[in-house]
Amino acid sequence: MSEKSKSAPDFIDALQKSRQQQSFGEYIENYINRVKSGDIGSLPIIIGLIVIALIFQSQNANYLTPRNLVNLIVQASIFTTIGYGIVLVLLLGEIDLSAGYTAGVSAVIVGRLLERPLDLSSFGIADPVIVPWFVAMGVALLVTLLIGLLQGSIISGFQLPSFIVTLAGQLAWSGVVLLMMGGAGTVNIRNETVLGVTRSFFPPAWGWLLGFLLVATLALNEFLSYRSRAKMGLSTKPPQAIILQMVILSAVTFAFIAVANQDRGVPFIGLIVLLMMAVLTYVATQTRFGRYIFAVGGNKEAARRAGIRVEAIRIRVFMLCSLMAGFGGIILASRLGSVAPDAGGGQLLLNSIAAPVIGGTSLYGGSGKVSSAFFGALVIASVDNGMFLLGLGAGQRLILTAIVLIVAVVVDAVARRRQQASGRR
Amino acid sequence: MSGQPILELRGVSKRFGAVQALTNVDFRAIPGEVMALVGDNGAGKSTLIKGVAGIYPFDEGEVYFEGRRVTIHNPREASALGIEVVYQDLALADNLDVVANMFLGREQVSRVGRLSELEMEEACIRTLSGLSVTTLRSVRLPVAALSGGQRQSIAVAKAVMWNSKVVILDEPTAALGVAQTRQVLDLVRRLADSGLAVVLISHNLHDIFEVSDRITVLRLGYLVREMVVKETDYESVVREMTAGQLNRVPGMRDHE
Structure with a gap:
């Protein structure tokens, strides 16, 4: 466009107005309107967590103890990690049903490489090879990356539904887990570093x-963003809203630390889970790759016409998802302290998919947040943990978890309908 | 008012299997003018613009851009020349906000590869204000939250943001109400007034007479004629569209 200044210079219109700073009152009003129109954000999760805590605490005084809270974080870390990868796949509008056993493959590789050295006598190497922990983890992660590459390439190359391909993957990788265990029963892990992943505390x-660093980083981030937006004359959040958010964030953070410190301290894995969340959130929201994931999930054809290499994006997302499952497998091996022929089975996959969905990531693609896996996992772990304390049997626990999942999906569906009714997608 | 055409097709033909979609058609687009492309269903309008956009090549004929002969192999090459097409289905991602859609596939990033959101937001607001697309509450709204007219305006703004010289609009007002049609037609006129060559495909003669300078009428894959809007009227255009004299009998092979 060459001549942009032809329009009347002095009109004040909606777009110009959007560049001015909102007052705090307007901001709150806008927020309430957004919630009313179905853009509920993380509200249901926060309310849900409070309700869950109140119910279980009233039934069993052991629920809200420091020890249990720390356990809960460690417990949730496994399917939070796998769930991060699932979020990315869900954003594409796809699914990965193999993530549970992919984690299993990773766990078994770590266990076997560290505790049952490979017998390489047929290759002329007499002594069993003992590898250090980082090699074992490296191999496990590399293999999961290849699993993702394989599945992604099949899905993309033959244009097959990811549901079917990863369902086949689920069977295949559970078979691989069995073969790798080779009838060994359970292999205990004694490596201090691997065990330390879930058993170290600050x-x-x-x-x-x-x-303090967490709160300071986020506050600095908000401040810098506020300053550069104001400098460029773009609309800014009212400072009061930023301060309110930071106050709430610090209160929650420091309350958690105070409680955790009464027990064994802040778990190391908690920090890892937050760091992974930060990195993946950055990738999803601040890079071209992340933007293209949303674009492909929202409108594949539009993405293709915009020159985005849609299939390359899809394959990379499946690789990333399997890699996150690989990390999840290492955490799983560490937490259990052993690997068994059923590694990666059971409820692991369902919890890992339920977590982001409960956290508000859409199953239909194009909408969601990496952090949804974290908050959803907290809900699942809270319910699971609470029911365990109440001494409920496996049957009741499964049914109650199902109810939580259904409630979350219903809340999401109702919110979506309101958004449609009010013209927001 | 007639300047040199920036885009000119000479004698282009396109065949799909047994169907001859375009036969020996001439077409041109002139900077500062709106060229309407009309014809009944099956006249070859879509085939013509898809050829220009690089979706598929013409079988015969020549394409000239800024006086040079060019061959456009794919949409990327068309964009590189400065030809942008806004298709009927708009190709917007509903879940992304206005800024993200405007820059889709051409995001600005910093040295470390981080999206330069602020710069893009600024440029987006500047472009939209420049086109007087000003009914938006915020450029950070997801496109799904916009009205049909706003979405159309965003799609058009997206097309002209990249120093394009020719903008082809495929039925931009087909799904819009009265007020929104007004909004989009005004935008079309402003594009031409700012020096772009605009090609407008439409079934709505009322719209065409309102904003176009010239009309090219196609019928059954043949060029009927190019007309100057000021020198013609509804009836003649309709007559040309439905019963225009063709040089050759449709369906017959050329025997030259």
Whole structure:
């Protein structure tokens, strides 16, 4: 466009107005309107967590104890990690049903490489090869990456539904787990580093420091964004809203640290889970790759016409999802302290998919957040943990978890309908 | 008012299997003018613009852009020349906001590869204001939240944001109400007034007479004629569309 200044210079219109700063009152009003129109964000999760805590605490005084809260974080870390990968696949509008056993493959590789050295006598190497922990983890992650590449290439190359291909993958990788265990029953893991992944805790002072760093980083981020937006004359959040958010964030963070410090301290894995969330959120929202994931999930044809290499994006997302499952497998092996022929089975996959869905990521693609896996996993772990404390049997626990999942999906569906009714998708 | 055409097709033909979709058609687009492309269903309008957009090549004929002979192999090459097409289905991602859609596939990034959101938002607001697309509450709304007219305007703005010289609009007002049609037609006129060559495909003669300078009438894959809007009227255009004299009998092979 060459001449852009032809329009009347002095009109004040909606677009110009959008560049001015909102007042705090307007901001709150807008927020309430957004919620009313179905853009509920993380509200149901927060309310859900509070309700769950109140119910279980009234039934069993052991629920809201420091020890149990720390356990809950560690417990949730496995399907939070796998769930992060699932979020990305869901954003594409696809699914990965093999993620559970992909995690299993990773766990078994780590266990076998560390504790049952490979017998390479047929290759002329007499002594069993003992590898250090980082090699074992590296191999496990590399293999999961290849699993993702294989599945992604099949899905993309033959234009098949990911549902079917990863269902086949689920069977195949559970078979691989069995073969790799080779009838060994259970292999115990004694490697300190691997066990330490879920069994290390920060000393109290470190906990406080980390909490402070977290809050300071987020506050700095908000401040810098506010400043550069204001400098460019773009609309800004009212400072009061930023301060309110930061106050709530610090309150939650420091309350958690205070409680965790009464037990063993802030778990190391908690920090890892937050770091993974930060990195993946950055990738999803601040890079071209992330933008293209949303674009492909929202309108594949539009993405293709915009020159985006849709199939390359899809394959990379499946690889990333399997890689996250690989990390999940390492955490699984660490938490259980052993690997068995059923590694990666059971409820692992369902929890990993349910977590982002409960957290608000759409099953239909194009809408969701990496953090949804974290919050959804907290809900699942809270319910699971609470029911365990109440001494409910496996049957009741499964049914109750199902109810939580259905409630979450219903809330999402109702919100979506309201958004449609009010013209927001 | 007639300047040199920026885009000119000479004698283009296109055949799909047994169907001769275009036969020996001439067409041109002139900077600063709106060229309407009309014809009944099956006249070859879509075939013509898809050839220009690089979706598929013409079988015969020549394409000239800024006086040079060019061959457009794919949509990317068309964009590189400065030819943008806004298709009927708009090709917007509903879940992304206005800024993300405007820059889709051409995002600005910093040295470390981080999306330059602020710069893009600024450029987006500037472009939309420049086109007087000003009914938006915010450029951070998802496209799904916009009205039909706003979506059309965004699709058009997206097309002209990249120093394009020729903008082809495929039925831009087909799904719109009265007020929104007004909005989009005004935008079409402004594009031409700012020096672009605009090609407008439409079934709605009322719209065409309102904003176009010239009309090219196709019928059954043949060029009937090019007309100057000021020198013609509804009836003659309809007559040409439905019963226009063709040089040759449709369906017959050329025997030259």
